[in-house]
Amino acid sequence: AQSVTQLGSHVSVSEGALVLLRCNYSSSVPPYLFWYVQYPNQGLQLLLKYTSAATLVKGINGFEAEFKKSETSFHLTKPSAHMSDAAEYFCAVSDRGTGFQKLVFGTGTRLLVSP
Amino acid sequence: NAGVTQTPKFQVLKTGQSMTLQCAQDMNHNSMYWYRQDPGMGLRLIYYSASEGTTDKGEVPNGYNVSRLNKREFSLRLESAAPSQTSVYFCASSEDRGFNQPQHFGDGTRLSIL
Numbered sequence: 001a002q003s004v005t006q007l008g009s010h011v012s013v014s015e016g017a018l019v020l021l022r023c024n025y026s027s028s029v030p031p032y033l034f035w036y037v038q039y040p041n042q043g044l045q046l047l048l049k050y051t052s053a054a055t056l057v058k059g060i061n062g063f064e065a066e067f068k069k070s071e072t073s074f075h076l077t078k079p080s081a082h083m084s085d086a087a088e089y090f091c092a093v094s095d096r097g098t099g100f101q102k103l104v105f106g107t108g109t110r111l112l113v114s115p
Numbered sequence: 116n117a118g119v120t121q122t123p124k125f126q127v128l129k130t131g132q133s134m135t136l137q138c139a140q141d142m143n144h145n146s147m148y149w150y151r152q153d154p155g156m157g158l159r160l161i162y163y164s165a166s167e168g169t170t171d172k173g174e175v176p177n178g179y180n181v182s183r184l185n186k187r188e189f190s191l192r193l194e195s196a197a198p199s200q201t202s203v204y205f206c207a208s209s210e211d212r213g214f215n216q217p218q219h220f221g222d223g224t225r226l227s228i229l
Contacts, residue, residue, distance in 0.1 A: 032214050034217060036220075041222070041223075042223075043119070043207075043220030043221050043223055044158075044205070044218075044220040045220070046217045046218075046219075049217055051215040090157060094215065101209065101215075102148075102160055102163065102173065103160075103218060105157035105159075106157055107155055107156060107157045108157055
């Protein structure tokens with residue numbers, strides 16, 4: 001079965017600094033990977049997805065993620081953090097074991113942005 | 116531009132009471148899902164419906180039942196609520212069962228069981 005691991009339950013950065021949120025996956029088949037963002041008291045919104053078309057995936061709000069098969073990673077980055085980026089971020093992998101798409105989520109990383 | 120709508124947004128129940136959480140989507144999606152979110156555990160799948168008329172258990176189905184009423188609506192029922200079911204519940208939908216399909220989420224129902 002597929003799974004993802006997010007390193008660090010909390011990440012703190014200063015406004016303008018690089019954002020790096022880590023995600024490693026475990027999959028016996030080429031994975032489909034997703035990053036979602038959750039703002040307070042809201043549902044999850046799709047940031048970006050990897051479906052094997054390109055290893056560097058660009059998403060909304062200036063975020064991007066790079067798929068590295070050799071490292072089984074799909075880390076999320078943004079060159080310059082903004083206060084509005086403060087939220088919780090979830091990495092997810094599509095579990096294809098049942099023949100039907102089910103998303104398996106990581107435990108989340110809360111991004112804190114200080115002025 | 117409603118997307119996925121969940122009702123109610125908040126609810127407090129006493130142990131043993133029953134309740135149905137409602138979910139409706141207006142995107143003509145075939146597949147729908149119910150998750151629960153607990154601190155430090157991410158989202159865990161309770162039940163899903165690949166298409167109208169079908170439902171299947173997810174990772175944590177015990178204590179819950181679901182009904183896919185029609186293509187738009189997918190409800191989650193707690194027959195006898197327990198404090199362990201205190202959580203935030205999210206409904207989601209996707210266009211079809213494809214593995215690369217993103218899921219679209221509602222804003223959640225915050226449920227407390229006393």
